[in-house]
Amino acid sequence: MSLKLYIGNYNYSSWSLRPWLVLRKAELPFETEVIDLDVPGFKDKLLSLSDEGTVPVLEVKGERLPDSLVISEFCAKAVPNLWPKNEADKAEARRVTKLMHEGFLNLRAEAPMNLRRRTSKSVPQACLDDAAAMVELWDELLSRHDGAFLFNDWSIADAFYTPAATRFASYDLPRTARSDTYISELMADRDFQDWEAEAFIEAHIILETDKVNQ
Numbered sequence: 001m002s003l004k005l006y007i008g009n010y011n012y013s014s015w016s017l018r019p020w021l022v023l024r025k026a027e028l029p030f031e032t033e034v035i036d037l038d039v040p041g042f043k044d045k046l047l048s049l050s051d052e053g054t055v056p057v058l059e060v061k062g063e064r065l066p067d068s069l070v071i072s073e074f075c076a077k078a079v080p081n082l083w084p085k086n087e088a089d090k091a092e093a094r095r096v097t098k099l100m101h102e103g104f105l106n107l108r109a110e111a112p113m114n115l116r117r118r119t120s121k122s123v124p125q126a127c128l129d130d131a132a133a134m135v136e137l138w139d140e141l142l143s144r145h146d147g148a149f150l151f152n153d154w155s156i157a158d159a160f161y162t163p164a165a166t167r168f169a170s171y172d173l174p175r176t177a178r179s180d181t182y183i184s185e186l187m188a189d190r191d192f193q194d195w196e197a198e199a200f201i202e203a204h205i206i207l208e209t210d211k212v213n214q
């Protein structure tokens with residue numbers, strides 16, 4: 001199966017990171033093409049790939065699948081064990097993944113993914129409230145399972161929360177000891193580190209994102 005994943009910039013594109021991690025964990029060989037975000041003509045390029053006009057987009061035998069969750073579900077159909085085996089955990093993992101896919105809007109807006117950034121400047125209360133809700137969710141799931149991840153073994157849910165974990169590190173957001181260990185686990189992941197290494201050498205800079213909380 002020939003697969004090509006179109007992604008945004010490594011440093012900034014949180015939605016691209018999620019299915020990229022899933023493809024890596026699925027051990028499905030794939031090619032990657034980076035589309036620089038926020039440069040003249042970038043939207044036309046995205047619209048030439050999909051009607052959504054966003055990345056990520058996965059090309060499978062000439063067909064293009066947009067959306068991080070759709071791509072992750074495609075991988076889960078092709079390869080077992082990307083969702084928890086136990087049916088109750090699988091349903092819960094899908095629920096919390098959807099929660100990340102649709103929610104935590106203030107955290108996403110006020111603390112955008114920026115892997116190169118480390119700052120302890122204050123963020124708005126609404127962003128802190130989202131961060132606190134996320135920590136509560138992580139703590140609850142981690143306390144119910146024995147493993148390092150939300151549902152014991154790594155799952156698509158962990159892929160969806162990895163970009164959020166990087167925001168806690170970038171913006172020095174408050175967290176409990178248990179959530180801090182989880183964040184460290186996600187950031188120590190070998191595949192994540194490969195992605196992060198690309199972000200550190202990437203030349204493209206989005207000034208607007210870099211200006212947030214300087």
Ligand SMILES: N[C@@H](CCC(=O)N[C@@H](CS)C(=O)NCC(=O)O)C(=O)O
Nearest residue numbers: 008013014015054055056067068069
């Ligand atoms: N719901 C989509 C969101 C994708 C998304 O917003 N991607 C951003 C990059 S991280 C993008 O393409 N932004 C360009 C734009 O919206 O013009 C998904 O899950 O893939």
